């Protein structure tokens with residue numbers, strides 16, 4: 254039985270007492286499901302509080318972005334080493350919201366992935382097509398391009414791990430996920446592309462491909478049941494501990 258990876262992306266939606274309370278409630282609502290690997294990704298400012306709240310539980314900590322340098326004159330940026338010091342083990346990189354609003358490019362994402370790996374963090378590389386790109390039959394072209402931009406020339410040591418999150422942009426926050434079959438088909442395209450970029454054994458043993466975009470307790474199993482879907486990246490449904498607990502329960506049952 255596989256151990257699904259369930260990553261909660263809180264985005265810029267909870268902070269302060271609310272974030273602390275949510276983390277504490279999630280510890281309780283997911284306590285029974287050790288057969289899932291669960292990662293909470295709050296805002297940078299909440300990392301320390303959430304790290305404290307999940308201490309001693311099965312939950313892991315992640316961040317929503319990082320910079321590509323270790324230290325220096327980079328006002329407003331956060332280094333992977335800082336994230337590590339605050340207890341993070343995962344970091345989301347290249348989310349479509351950052352590509353869109355912060356003009357993050359493939360070259361920037363590539364540098365961030367490398368920096369995260371150097372710091373022993375697991376990068377969660379987000380890729381996905383827009384509605385228009387899909388309508389124009391460009392979905393696979395976009396995914397292949399984003400994978401090449403992010404991973405070209407990358408070398409993973411035996412200890413390093415990578416997660417690729419397929420998130421169709423037009424589905425994020427829409428309440429309307431793609432079907433499990435479509436996710437599986439797309440994941441196979443991603444996997445084939447990864448074989449062009451990384452050694453076969455690395456793709457097989459060190460890279461996981463997960464699905465994101467309107468995942469909820471009702472539809473999560475249709476994704477995690479698929480052979481190449483190693484888990485899910487969850488936005489909206491991760492903001493309520495009861496809903497998120499139900500989602501993890503359904504994912505862990507598969």
Ligand code: PGA
Pocket residue numbers: 262420424425426427428465466467468486487488489490
């Ligand atoms: P959603 O967000 O689950 O609210 O669609 C997913 C994401 O953007 O990571």
